[in-house]
Amino acid sequence: METYQALLLGMIQGLTEFLPVSSSGHLALGHYSFGITVPTLFFDISLHIGTLAAVAIVFFDSIKSMFLSIMRMMNTLIRFNIKDFKMYVQNDPDVRLAFLIIVGSIPTALLGLFLKQYVDAMFDSINFVGSMLLVTGTFLWMTRNINKNNETQTVAAQTSDSSLLGHKSSIKDTLGIKKDDVSEKMQDIQVEPDSCTADLNIIKFGYKQALLIGLCQGVAVLPGISRSGSTIVAGLFAGVERETAAKFSFLLSIPAILGAELLGIKDLMGSGVSPDITTTLWGAIIAFITGYAALKVLMRIVRKGKLHLFAPYCWILGTVAVIAGVL
Numbered sequence: 001m002e003t004y005q006a007l008l009l010g011m012i013q014g015l016t017e018f019l020p021v022s023s024s025g026h027l028a029l030g031h032y033s034f035g036i037t038v039p040t041l042f043f044d045i046s047l048h049i050g051t052l053a054a055v056a057i058v059f060f061d062s063i064k065s066m067f068l069s070i071m072r073m074m075n076t077l078i079r080f081n082i083k084d085f086k087m088y089v090q091n092d093p094d095v096r097l098a099f100l101i102i103v104g105s106i107p108t109a110l111l112g113l114f115l116k117q118y119v120d121a122m123f124d125s126i127n128f129v130g131s132m133l134l135v136t137g138t139f140l141w142m143t144r145n146i147n148k149n150n151e152t153q154t155v156a157a158q159t160s161d162s163s164l165l166g167h168k169s170s171i172k173d174t175l176g177i178k179k180d181d182v183s184e185k186m187q188d189i190q191v192e193p194d195s196c197t198a199d200l201n202i203i204k205f206g207y208k209q210a211l212l213i214g215l216c217q218g219v220a221v222l223p224g225i226s227r228s229g230s231t232i233v234a235g236l237f238a239g240v241e242r243e244t245a246a247k248f249s250f251l252l253s254i255p256a257i258l259g260a261e262l263l264g265i266k267d268l269m270g271s272g273v274s275p276d277i278t279t280t281l282w283g284a285i286i287a288f289i290t291g292y293a294a295l296k297v298l299m300r301i302v303r304k305g306k307l308h309l310f311a312p313y314c315w316i317l318g319t320v321a322v323i324a325g326v327l
Contacts, residue, residue, distance in 0.1 A: 001043065002277050005034050009281035013047040014054070014290030018250070018298050020229025020310050021317070022136055023051075028223045032126055039212070045264045046280045050287030055250050058295050062097075062251060069094035093202040100248070103207050104214030105255045111218025112260065114141045123223050129326060130321030132224025137314030139233045142228075144308040146236050189246045202244065209238040213248065217256055227253065229310070232302065246302040250295065 009030050027044070030036075041241025056063065073095055089096050122128045176260040216234040220227035228249055301307065 001034075001036060001040065001276065001279055003282060005036070006043070006279045006283035007286050009034075009043075010047055010050065010286030011290050013283075014051055014287040014292075016046075016052075017051040017209070017225075017287075018139055018228050018289055018294040020136070020226040020232065020298070020307060021314055022133060022220075022224050022226040022229070024123070024221075025133050025136075025224035025226075025317075025321075028123050028129045029126070029317075031090075032324075043280050043283060045261050046284040047287045048257055048261055050069035050284035052254065053128050053288050054291035054295055055254060055257075057246065057292065059251055062247065063253045063254075064248060066094045066098040070098055091202070097202050097248075098204070100202070100205055100207065100210040101255065104210040104217070104248075104252045105259075106209055107215040108218040108252070108256050111215065112221050112256070115218070115221050116263070119221055119223070125326045126325035129224040130318045130323075130325060132222055132259055133314045133318030133321060136224065136229055137311040138320060140229055140314065141308050141311035143233055143236055143305075145297075205240060205244065205248070209235065209240055210248075212238055213245075213252065217249075217252060221260075226314075227256075228298070229307070232307065242302050242305060243299070246299055 009027065012026045012030050013023050016026040027047075031040070049113055073092070123219055213231045213234045217227055217232040219225055220230045228246075231249035231252065232245050234240065237247060240248070301309070
């Protein structure tokens with residue numbers, strides 16, 4: 001692979017990993033256009049690591065907040081029973097978000113492992129990739145008809161500091177914690193007004209919704225089906241607020257990408273391939289830079305409810321791909 005090809009493919013990966021137009025579909029078309037037929041597993045893994053780093057940086061505060069909340073929970077729940085544990089999950093947005101990600105990751109893993117054996121053949125079929133891009137475009141277009149009353153855009157702005165900190169009081173009251181018992185520990189169990197989960201309507205986010213979104217993420221291993229597009233659209237149709245659906249989609253992608261890359265590394269270790277480190281590194285850096293920018297842009301687009309604007313692009317590219325596959 002030439003350096004310019006690595007740079008272009010890295011740019012394609014970075015832009016399309018987060019924009020709802022299918023990164024796998026674009027990479028397949030990129031390989032087809034460049035005439036690349038040799039295995040590029042190490043290169044593809046490196047590109048995904050680059051975009052994963054972008055997600056980690058953009059949502060670093062959310063990740064940090066979830067981690068700290070879980071650590072505090074484990075520290076305070078030593079005295080509690082399972083019923084109290086459930087109440088904790090119901091009342092602490094950070095802990096609830098973490099468990100919703102775990103719940104959503106289950107169908108993703110199961111479906112992803114099942115489809116993995118078929119993906120390589122689908123990746124080489126331009127007709128299939130084009131067809132799936134047409135499907136992606138159709139689902140994106142359907143979001144324009146979603147009732148805006150279900151998208152409570154002003155939840156964050158209307159949530160006052162007292163109501164946010166009320167989660168802490170709710171946990172105390174529900175669990176029957178005495179003030180002089182673990183007061184110092186419970187002072188840490190609160191949702192700061194400026195935290196990343198403060199603007200998420202996560203307490204109303206149900207496990208069934210997480211399962212549905214995780215299922216769609218599993219289907220998105222098919223080249224041409226957008227992971228970000230399918231998961232955000234699924235969230236919207238399930239009644240999740242726009243920004244919440246988008247943030248959950250990208251946080252849910254972290255364990256999925258990590259799992260896929262670990263499997264890829266396992267396959268790579270037994271392949272005996274000697275990758276071009278320099279070329280691969282350049283591709284990963286470009287994927288990170290463009291991925292970070294694309295993620296920021298998409299969050300603004302989602303907030304405005306303009307996800308359907310990507311539909312025509314998917315239709316056009318999908319049609320061109322199908323025609324090229326036939327000719």
